[in-house]
Amino acid sequence: MSIPVILCGKTEAVGRAVIAYLKPEYDVIHFVMTPETGAAQIPAILRGEQSPPSDSELGSKNYSKPPVAVILGGAYDDAGTEVMMKASAGIKPMPWLRPNRATPTPPLGPEYGKAIVVRVKELLAQLQQEGKMNDEKVQWY
Numbered sequence: 318m319s320i321p322v323i324l325c326g327k328t329e330a331v332g333r334a335v336i337a338y339l340k341p342e343y344d345v346i347h348f349v350m351t352p353e354t355g356a357a358q359i360p361a362i363l364r365g366e367q368s369p370p371s372d373s374e375l376g377s378k379n380y381s382k383p384p385v386a387v388i389l390g391g392a393y394d395d396a397g398t399e400v401m402m403k404a405s406a407g408i409k410p411m412p413w414l415r416p417n418r419a420t421p422t423p424p425l426g427p428e429y430g431k432a433i434v435v436r437v438k439e440l441l442a443q444l445q446q447e448g449k450m451n452d453e454k455v456q457w458y
Contacts, residue, residue, distance in 0.1 A: 319340065319341055320344065321346045321382050322346070322385060322386050322387070323384045324347070325393055325401070326389075327350065329375055335430045336348070343441075344377050346379050347362055347376040348371075349401075352398070352401055356405075359401055359405045360405045362383075363408040364408060365380070368380075385411055391416050391418070391422075398413065412452055412456045413454065413455050414440060414455075414457075415455050437458050440456060
């Protein structure tokens with residue numbers, strides 16, 4: 318059974334690749350394209366709404382189980398992350414994963430998605446092992 322997560326990215330092309338690489342361990346149930354839409358969509362999902370608003374067809378749309386994390390791509394800066402986290406605060410505590418820009422990554426393209434997913438999977442496994450999956454804060458991958 319795949320673990321449900323939310324993915325935030327700027328482009329569906331990269332999002333599609335990241336979603337594919339996260340499988341089968343993780344099920345991206347929803348793809349968010351901007352901080353503004355995420356501030357509306359993520360709280361709705363965390364409240365258990367079965368038909369939250371969406372600006373993308375990506376994601377399984379299987380909202381039967383709540384997500385365990387929000388994974389953000391490199392296009393999301395501090396301000397955008399804060400807008401979404403504030404809108405979602407206190408509904409369902411979970412980690413918000415952001416890329417550590419100091420860690421080298423390949424240029425945008427297929428290899429970029431693969432490299433990001435390796436780091437995301439490692440961090441999620443570590444957080445699970447350490448019992449930090451209910452920590453409502455940014456974790457860097």
